[in-house]
Amino acid sequence: MSAPPLRTVTTRTPASVAVPAPRPAVPRPAGRPASGGRLRWSRLLPLLAAVALLTRLPSFLRQVWSPDEGYLATQARMLAAGGSLYDTVVDRKPPLLPWLYQGAFALFGDDSLLPLRVAAVFAQFATAALLAAVALHRWGPRAGWAAGVLFLLVSLGLNPQDTQAATFEVFILPFTVAAVRCAERRHWAAAGLCVAAAALTKQTGGAVLLPVLWLLWRQTAPGRRAPAVRRTACGLVLPVLGAALATEPSGFLFWTVTGSGEYASFTGSEMHVLLRAVASAMLLSGAAIGLLAALAEAGRRASSGCPAAGGRAPDLWLWLVASAVAVAAGFHFFGHYYLQLVPPLVLLGTAALAALPPVRAVRRALTTVVPCLAFLVWGLLAPRPELDHARQVAAAVRARTPAGARVFIWGMHPEQYWLAGRTPASRYLTAGLLTNFSGGRDGPRVGEKYAVRGGWAAFHEEMRTGPPELIVDDSRGKPYAPERVPPLRSLLRARYEPVATVDGAVLYGPRKG
Incomplete structure (x- = not known):
């Protein structure tokens, strides 16, 4: 009597054991815990829009917030009257924001900066939404909510003249976060395009290229890195060349790159500049005190063997360091430069909150709310x-x-x-x-x-x-x-x-x- 045929036995993994989905050869930059639910964008986006408008409310109460706004507004009028950028109309900045001002004036008139104030609200909202998407991808829905809202609050944490003006740093932030988001999704041409847009708004926006390249290296198999680099380079270089050709190439190069040697020197009023650097750093630290405390606590827990989400995100640390170098570039340390630190700082703080017990995470997050509300009141009552x-x-x-x-x-x-x-x-x-x-x-x-x-x-x-x-x-x-x-x-x-x-x-x- 022959033996019965062998049957293939399929074993099931218990529901309590997580089975990873198929992954590419190189893992993602940061793990994502079980979400515990879905992020409801239909609820989060209206909240972010409302908070963005609230935090930008002081900007609508003053005709002009800073000389940079005055410079851009005057440039826009000169361009509308037939001026030529980097020839009869000059500045040390790239062309995107002067063009934005010129376009807004052409559509709505040049007697008010109200359209630019509204555009700044949209820029803040877009940055918050993109940060929420990054945090959702890495640490789940609660982190998405936290990152979006905390970014808008911490962005208040400087002198109101630096946070409320519709100027360069406000408009580079959505491009920098979009570059990181595109990179973690392996959309390399789009990531390069976002880096270009940030750099064409202000040169230091190009610092986000470092975390983009880190993500490219970590997430792309060795045999596919060269095509990914080419796509990123095309996305980055072609818009910059287009901007140079749309203005005047030699003037574009001089005014945005080679003509600022004396301006970037550290010599002259060193103590004044250092005091400004320290004061701005202290103001921003005060606004982000809860996130900094969470990072410190998560670091202590990691040293004792507990998980620390921020430690698994080297791209975010690289982004923060690159942004700090961008703040120091030129050795002026104006307060609005520090806004470039806020997105990576908020993401790292959100990662740290995700690694803490829920009660402690909520307590740390609420610690950030109070000083930020004080900064909002400062903006509403600031002398002029x-x-x-x-x-x-x-x-x-x-x-x-x-x-x-x-x-x-x-x-x-x-x-x-x-x-x-x-x-x-x-x-x-x-x-x-x-x-x-x-x-x-x-x-x-x-x-x-x-x-x-x-x-x-x-x-x-x-x-x-x-x-x-x-x-x-x-x-x-x-x-x-x-x-x-x-x-x-x-x-x-x-x-x-x-x-x-x-x-x-x-x-x-x-x-x-």
Whole structure:
């Protein structure tokens, strides 16, 4: 009698044992625990939109928040009047944000920054939603909720002038987070495109390329890395080349890369700059105190053998370090530079919260809410002496010149051109471009010889071919005062005379006779 045929026996894994899904040769950068539910985007997105609007509410209460806004608004008007970027309209920044301002003014008029304020709200909302998506992918739904909301709160944690202005850092953040999100999903061309968009908004946005390349290396099998690198490079390089060709290639290269050597020097007012660096770091640390405490506690638990989600995300640490280098680039440490630290810091803090017991995680998260609400109140009640001064000067310029008049304002507040509604007589909208003065730098590297290359020759030609109907000396005792800048002093003595003084600013009209 023959034996019965053998039957294949299939064994089932108990439900309590997790069976990993098929993975590529290289694992994902961070594990994701059991989610315990699904993230309901239909609930989260309206919440993020409401919190984004709440945290940006102070921005709608002031006509201009910072000189950067004034510079961009004045640039946009000059471009609309036929100016050429990196030729007759210049700045050390890439072109995307000047173009955004120009487009907003073309659609909605150039008398208000309200459209840009709304765009900044959308940028914050987009950044929060993308961070929620990254956290959801890595640590589950609760982490998604935490990352989105905490980002919006921690983003308040600096001087309101730095957080509420619709300027460069606010608009690079969604691109940087999108680059990381695309990279972790292996969309390499899209990741490169997002890095390019961040760098074309502000050069330091390109720092996110480092975590993107780390993810590419970790998630791509050795035989597929070369095609992935090519796709990333195409996504990155082609938009930059397009921007250069759309402006003026040599001017684009000079103003965005090679022409800022003196500006990026550490020499001059070192103590002032270091104090600013420490003050901004302390402000942001105060806003993120709960996340920093969670990171410290998760680190202690990891050293004793407990899991620490943040430790399994080296790409996030690399992102944070690259962003810190970007903050330090140029050695100015303005407060708004620190906004670039917030997305990776929030993700690392969210990972740390996910590694803590639920009660302690909630307590740490709530610790962050209170100081951030204090920053919101600060933004609502912040004094505005420089805006009041700019308005007084602008009113005096309007009163002494006809519409369409060309004027030249020697100072660091280009918003005065925009508020006055008058055409700049020079492409150099701040004294900093012709003296290297910036952010309180008053050391030995301020003066005529530290101007951008070719600056004074171009300035003299502007004054010869289109002399301004009014010159405003708004130096108010700063190191770039005309008596310390011989070319300007000679121009004023030869062709102009004082006609009025407004809140410390001296107005000069053409010399009679």
